[in-house]
Amino acid sequence: MERCRLVFSGSGGQGVITAAIILAEAAVLCEGLNAVQSQSYGAEARGGATRSDVIIADTPIYYPKVLQPNVLVCLTQEAYNRFSAIIRPGGLLITDSRYVKIQRKVDALQRELPIYRTVMEQIGKPIVFNICMLGALIALTDVVKPTSIINVLKTRVPSDFLEMNQKALQLGMGLTGAARA
Amino acid sequence: MAVKDYLRERFFPHLWCPGCGHGEVLGGLIRAIENLGLSKNEIVMVSGIGCSSRITGYVDFHTMHTIHGRALAFATGVKLARPELKIIVPMGDGDALAIGGNHFIHAARRNVDMTAIVMNNRIYGMTGGQFSPLSGSNISASTAPYRTIDKSFDVVELSKAAGATFVARATSYHAQQMTEVIEKAILHKGFSVVEVLTQCPTYFGRKNKIGDAPEMIKWFKDHTTPIGSKAKQEHPELIERGIFVQQEGPEYCEEYQKIVERAMKGRS
Amino acid sequence: MGKNVKFLQGNEACVEAALYAGLDFYAGYPITPSTEIAEHLAYRLPQIGGKFLQMEDEIASICAIIGASLTGRKVMTATSGPGFSLMQEALGYAVMAEIPCVIVDVQRGGPSTGIPTHVSQGDVNQARWGTHGDHAIIALTASNHQDVFAITVEAFNLSETYRTPVILLFDEVVAHMRERLVMPEPGEVQLVERLRTSVKEGVDYHPYLPREDGRLPMSDFGGVHRYNVTGLVHDMWGFPSTEPRVVHALLRHLVDKLENRTNELARFKEFFLEDAEIILISYGSSARSALHVVEERRQRGERLGLLELQTLWPFPRDVVRNRCAGTKAVVVVEMNMGQVMQSVKLAVEHPERVFLANRIDSVFITPADIINILRIIQGKGV
Numbered sequence: 001m002e003r004c005r006l007v008f009s010g011s012g013g014q015g016v017i018t019a020a021i022i023l024a025e026a027a028v029l030c031e032g033l034n035a036v037q038s039q040s041y042g043a044e045a046r047g048g049a050t051r052s053d054v055i056i057a058d059t060p061i062y063y064p065k066v067l068q069p070n071v072l073v074c075l076t077q078e079a080y081n082r083f084s085a086i087i088r089p090g091g092l093l094i095t096d097s098r099y100v101k102i103q104r105k106v107d108a109l110q111r112e113l114p115i116y117r118t119v120m121e122q123i124g125k126p127i128v129f130n131i132c133m134l135g136a137l138i139a140l141t142d143v144v145k146p147t148s149i150i151n152v153l154k155t156r157v158p159s160d161f162l163e164m165n166q167k168a169l170q171l172g173m174g175l176t177g178a179a180r181a
Numbered sequence: 182m183a184v185k186d187y188l189r190e191r192f193f194p195h196l197w198c199p200g201c202g203h204g205e206v207l208g209g210l211i212r213a214i215e216n217l218g219l220s221k222n223e224i225v226m227v228s229g230i231g232c233s234s235r236i237t238g239y240v241d242f243h244t245m246h247t248i249h250g251r252a253l254a255f256a257t258g259v260k261l262a263r264p265e266l267k268i269i270v271p272m273g274d275g276d277a278l279a280i281g282g283n284h285f286i287h288a289a290r291r292n293v294d295m296t297a298i299v300m301n302n303r304i305y306g307m308t309g310g311q312f313s314p315l316s317g318s319n320i321s322a323s324t325a326p327y328r329t330i331d332k333s334f335d336v337v338e339l340s341k342a343a344g345a346t347f348v349a350r351a352t353s354y355h356a357q358q359m360t361e362v363i364e365k366a367i368l369h370k371g372f373s374v375v376e377v378l379t380q381c382p383t384y385f386g387r388k389n390k391i392g393d394a395p396e397m398i399k400w401f402k403d404h405t406t407p408i409g410s411k412a413k414q415e416h417p418e419l420i421e422r423g424i425f426v427q428q429e430g431p432e433y434c435e436e437y438q439k440i441v442e443r444a445m446k447g448r449s
Numbered sequence: 450m451g452k453n454v455k456f457l458q459g460n461e462a463c464v465e466a467a468l469y470a471g472l473d474f475y476a477g478y479p480i481t482p483s484t485e486i487a488e489h490l491a492y493r494l495p496q497i498g499g500k501f502l503q504m505e506d507e508i509a510s511i512c513a514i515i516g517a518s519l520t521g522r523k524v525m526t527a528t529s530g531p532g533f534s535l536m537q538e539a540l541g542y543a544v545m546a547e548i549p550c551v552i553v554d555v556q557r558g559g560p561s562t563g564i565p566t567h568v569s570q571g572d573v574n575q576a577r578w579g580t581h582g583d584h585a586i587i588a589l590t591a592s593n594h595q596d597v598f599a600i601t602v603e604a605f606n607l608s609e610t611y612r613t614p615v616i617l618l619f620d621e622v623v624a625h626m627r628e629r630l631v632m633p634e635p636g637e638v639q640l641v642e643r644l645r646t647s648v649k650e651g652v653d654y655h656p657y658l659p660r661e662d663g664r665l666p667m668s669d670f671g672g673v674h675r676y677n678v679t680g681l682v683h684d685m686w687g688f689p690s691t692e693p694r695v696v697h698a699l700l701r702h703l704v705d706k707l708e709n710r711t712n713e714l715a716r717f718k719e720f721f722l723e724d725a726e727i728i729l730i731s732y733g734s735s736a737r738s739a740l741h742v743v744e745e746r747r748q749r750g751e752r753l754g755l756l757e758l759q760t761l762w763p764f765p766r767d768v769v770r771n772r773c774a775g776t777k778a779v780v781v782v783e784m785n786m787g788q789v790m791q792s793v794k795l796a797v798e799h800p801e802r803v804f805l806a807n808r809i810d811s812v813f814i815t816p817a818d819i820i821n822i823l824r825i826i827q828g829k830g831v
Contacts, residue, residue, distance in 0.1 A: 021627060025456040028629045035456070038626040040566075063741040063816055064626050064734075189677075192688050225670055227516070238677055238688060243670040245519065246679035246689075247512065248542050254509035258516030258524075261500050262474055263671050266520075287505040437500065444495035 001033075003057040004143050005066040009083050010075030010099075012050050015130030020052035022152050023134060023144065027056045030148035036064040049079045056143055071141060072108075073133060074100055075115075092140060094133070111140065113175045119168060128168035135172020146173065187211045187221065189241050196235055198306075200394025202353040202379025203233050206271070206300050209356055209377075211240070213363035224267045227256040229281060231273035232307050232381075233300040242269075250280030253288040253297065260293055264434035267367060268295035274315040275305050278334055282314070289343035292371045293433040298363070299336055299374065302381035310384030321388045336376040337425050347373035348426040352401035353380060355422065362424060371432050378405070378420070453632040459623040460485035460527075462594040462630050463553060464493065466601035467525050469633070470640055472551075473499035474522040476513035478506050478532060481565040482621040483555035486527040507532035511539040511552065518548050519678065521643065521669035523605060527553035530572055531562060534579065540614055541580035542680040544703060547612040547657070547665055549643070551604045554616060555624045556733075558811045567811035568621040570733055573788040576616045577762050583700060585707035587714060588616040588762040592623060592736040594630045596718075599638070600759055603716065606641035611706055612665050618761060620784070622734035622813050643667055648674065657699075658685040663706050708763050715765035718757040721747055722772055725754025727823065729806075730769065730793055731782035732758040734813065739782040741816045742823070753823075761789065766796035778826050779803045784814055 006023070010016040017039050024035035039052040053066040070091040074080035080100045087093055091108040098116040119125070119132045131153070138144055146169060153165050188211075197203050214224065224242040228234035230249035237244035243266075247255045252270050260268045277285050277299045288297065304322060305311040312322035317333035340348045347369040351359035359377060366373035380386060380397035391397055406412040408423035455465070464486055467475075475494060477487045487503070494501040500517070504510040507528050514524035528536065533554040543550050556572045558564030576588040587607055591600040597619065604615040646666035648654040650673035659665050668674035677687040682699055684690040707714065720743055722728065731739040736757040746753045756772050758765065773779050773793075779802055781790040787805045794800035806822040808814040824830060 021456075024627060028456045029454060034629065036626055036628045038622070061628070062737040062744070064622065064628075064737060065813055065815075067815065189688075191686070221675060222671065222673060238679070241675055243519075243675050244677045245516065245670075246677065246681065247515075248538055248680055251508060251512045251539065254504065254512035255516035257502070257504070257509070258474070258476060258513030258518075259520055259670060261502060261513070262517035262520040262522045266671050283505055284509055287509070437495075441495045441498055444492075445498070 001058050003055065003059070004071065004141065005069045005088070006054040006056070006071040006073070006143075007066050007069040007083060007086070008052045008054070008073045009079035010050055010073075011078070014050070014075050015127070016050050016073075016075060017052045019130040019134050020054050022131075022149060022156065023137070024054045024056065026144045026148035026152045030151050031144055033058055033144075034061050036061045038064055049076070049082050051079070051083070071137065071143075073137065075133065077101065094137060094140070096133070111136075111176070115172065115175065118171050118175060122171055123164060123168060125164065128165055131165050131168040132172035132175075135169040136175050137172075139173040139176040182215060184208065184211050184215070187214065187241055188239055192238055195239055197232060198383045200380065200382040201232070202302060202377075202381070202398075203236065203300055205353040205356060206233075206298065206359070206377050206379060207236055207239065209351075209359040209363055210269070210271070210298070212360045213367060216360070216364055217367060219267060219367075223265070224269065225256075225259050226269045226271065227252045227259065228271050229273075229276040230307070231276045231305070233271055233273040234276060236271045250276055251284060252276070253281065253284040253295075256295055257288060257291070257293055260295055261434060261437065264294070269298065269367065270295060271298045271300060273306075273313075274299060274301040274303060275313040278336065278339070279314045286339070286343040289340055289345040289372050289374070291433045292344060292346055292430050294370055294372070296363070296366045296369075296373045296375065298366075299376045300379050301336065301376055302379045302385055303333075304381050304385040306381050306384055310388055322384075323388070336374065340374040341426055344372075344430075345374045345426065346371035346428050346430040347424070349374070349424045350376045350378070350420070350422045352378040352405055352422060354398045354401040355405075358422070365424065365427070369427065371430055453634065455630045455632060456627055457594070457630055458485055458625055458627050459594055459597050459619060460555065460625070461489055462597040463527075463601050463617070463619065464489040465630065465632060466598040467551070467605070468493060468497070469598075469635075469638065470602045470605035471523045471642075472525050472605070473497065474514060474517040474524040475500070475526065476502040476504050476510040476517070476524075477526045477528065478504055478510050480507070480529045480532045482557055482624050483527040483529050483553060485624070486553060486555075507535040508539060511536040511543075511550070514550050515539060515543050515546075515548050518550050519670045521667075523549075523609075525551040525553065527555065529555050529557045529565070530559045530575070533572060533575060537575075537579040541582065541584065543614040544580065544584045544586065545680050546678045547703075548614070548678070549608040549612055550614050551601075551608055552614055552616050554618050556618060556620045564811045566621070568734060568784060568813050569809075569811065570618075570620055570735065570784040571788070572618060573761055573783075573785065576618055583704060585613075585704045586616065586762050587611070587613060587707060587760070588618050589716065589760055590618045590733045591759055592733055592757060594623075594628050596759065597623060598630060598633070600716065602638050602640070606639070607714070609641045609643050610664070612667070613707065616762075618733070620733045622737075645669070646674065650674075655685040656687045657683060659702060663702070711763040711765060712767055714760055714763060715768050716759035717765060717768055718759065719772070720755040720757070722754040722756060724752050726752040726776060727754070727778045727780065727826065728773055728776050729753065729755045729780050729782050729819070730758065730789070731755065732761060732789065735782045735784055738814050738816050738819060742819045745816070758789070764792040764796070766792070769793055769796040770798065773797045777802065780806050780819070780822060780826065782806045782814065782819055784808050
């Protein structure tokens with residue numbers, strides 16, 4: 001497989017880091033791939049722009065950080081303003097249409113998706129915003145299978161909330177239409 | 182057993198000065214242990230640094246002579262690791278309440294079952310007579326050539342406030358009473374503090390012109406009184422001795438055992 | 450996948466390994482970036498009947514584990530630079546009294562409060578010389594979670610074997626990143642249990658009289674042998690002594706028991722060293738960036754190799770000297786101002802061929818940082 005370098009960004013409380021961990025864990029535990037996840041810590045992780053890096057590959061990963069992501073997710077305007085310039089040419093930029101106004105064209109496939117709106121309209125609970133985003137991401141990239149994400153969710157989410165998470169994942173996958181990366 | 186059966190005679194003579202009060206505390210401690218009929222194998226004595234802390238070398242228990250001020254922290258580790266052992270922690274006043282003050286209040290707060298004995302001679306003897314946080318003001322010391330301006334801690338009040346469940350004061354003059362108080366402190370389930378007023382004729386006595394050891398010991402006789410005595414009402418400046426606090430409270434090792442049970446249940 | 454595969458943080462890998470090695474007593478004080486170790490052990494230790502203590506400070510934490518170790522427990526504490534500074538006096542006590550214990554220092558930016566949440570490798574020399582007086586120490590490190598596991602178990606084994614504190618010098622990047630850990634099965638990794646005395650009750654036990662092989666069998670506090678433990682220079686009874694012969698013999702013993710085994714204690718990994726013209730020497734998370742560069746440059750035919758050190762103290766000078774013999778240049782990759790480079794220069798035949806690729810601005814060193822230095826050495830310009 002092609003080495004996949006992802007950066008997830010947003011603000012504290014959106015579940016950005018949790019989503020990154022779930023994706024990387026799915027790659028390692030369910031698909032036998034290598035993955036490394038890291039995140040920004042400290043004052044900058046409390047409010048302001050939160051960032052988590054994930055690398056997924058079928059070869060060993062040494063340098064664990066992402067300098068130029070081929071997949072960049074921005075869930076706030078601040079995160080978009082700060083990180084949109086680092087995307088790898090030809091990469092994929094996913095933004096949430098409620099939170100982010102695209103200001104300039106980058107050399108990447110830009111997908112503005114109504115993730116937050118869909119979650120609130122169909123489920124009504126913002127807590128699964130991040131899982132819906134993951135659904136859209138795996139539909140666009142095929143980096144891991146949906147069943148792998150669901151298997152990880154089963155170990156992390158209380159059983160009462162599993163169905164809601166699965167629904168959010170499906171909704172996210174449905175948002176991307178035919179336009180695949 | 183005779184007193185000498187509790188001593189490591191191999192390591193005598195001890196290093197204390199003639200007239201030093203620490204030997205009286207050693208005697209009181211051994212008599213208390215003998216009266217209680219404790220086995221030497223079940224006693225761990227942990228001390229820090231200073232004249233008083235050398236006591237651990239002379240007794241035939243499991244003994245740990247540690248670093249300055251930290252005896253209670255080492256002792257907490259020993260006790261939590263082996264709760265069935267009896268832990269006795271003799272400390273000097275500077276050791277316990279200057280450099281070791283933080284460990285002292287936290288050991289009291291946790292209520293770990295062990296006995297802290299503060300051998301209070303109001304001076305740093307080992308290093309040559311500097312003032313301690315228990316010297317009090319207007320005291321002459323090698324680092325107070327113009328006399329001290331520092332107020333002293335009241336060990337009893339400090340221990341009470343920090344949550345010790347047994348707090349007592351004794352003196353080297355009242356040897357029989359000291360033994361009784363130490364016995365009760367060792368039997369007490371929880372953190373017990375015994376402050377023993379002892380004399381340092383070499384530094385405190387000489388620098389403050391109080392006289393030699395017998396005169397210093399007599400000072401304890403004349404300036405202390407049992408708790409709540411009539412003499413105290415008439416002469417409020419007298420220092421009270423006896424048991425100030427003796428109450429039950431959740432003991433740390435027992436409480437921790439409940440955590441272990443909860444954690445193990447959650448697992449099976 | 451087998452169920453013994455985990456995806457976790459480096460700090461958690463350290464916890465898994467410590468428990469595998471038999472840790473049953475931990476005392477600590479919260480400090481970034483080591484805190485996850487305390488958090489996980491607070492949860493895990495009571496489940497196996499072990500003890501977790503949150504103490505009033507780092508001094509109390511190391512004192513408590515030393516006390517617990519004397520009763521026969523396997524013990525550990527974890528901290529970061531400022532807390533490690535506070536522990537130094539008691540660390541010296543454990544050296545002097547020869548009490549097994551493991552101290553984890555997850556390094557962060559310093560000096561002082563520095564940058565708590567960012568990476569650094571600035572404590573290498575503190576691990577060696579933080580406590581006062583001549584002494585020897587073991588300090589180990591690792592760059593990935595599988596190695597964090599192995600080296601943590603090793604730390605417990607060496608600590609028990611040589612009755613010495615062992616320092617695990619991890620760093621923020623390895624501690625916080627998540628990656629795969631394949632958990633060894635029980636029994637798969639050899640564990641060293643404490644060597645206890647065979648001296649019977651009633652017979653004189655000399656706690657500080659080394660056997661012929663230099664090892665000191667212990668007797669647990671609470672057992673049948675009552676003896677004295679002190680931080681003062683002491684004789685074979687553990688009793689204070691100022692006898693010059695005793696002082697000399699004790700200091701020689703404390704230093705020789707480790708320094709004379711420097712090669713035996715050397716843990717390291719070699720990548721493409723056979724024909725390397727330029728050797729990178731690195732350790733901890735920096736070694737990940739170094740290996741990234743080496744693998745990439747090898748594909749272009751450049752003869753680059755990596756010597757990854759896992760034992761930092763006693764410094765594996767023979768290993769470094771042998772591997773670097775005949776190379777054009779040696780580049781030490783680390784996140785400090787050359788703390789390991791100093792040792793490398795002392796070890797190699799041509800110290801003038803030793804260079805430093807470092808970063809001290811709290812940013813994790815990148816492959817590009819290393820390549821820039823290589824280009825200068827190779828005369829290619831930046």
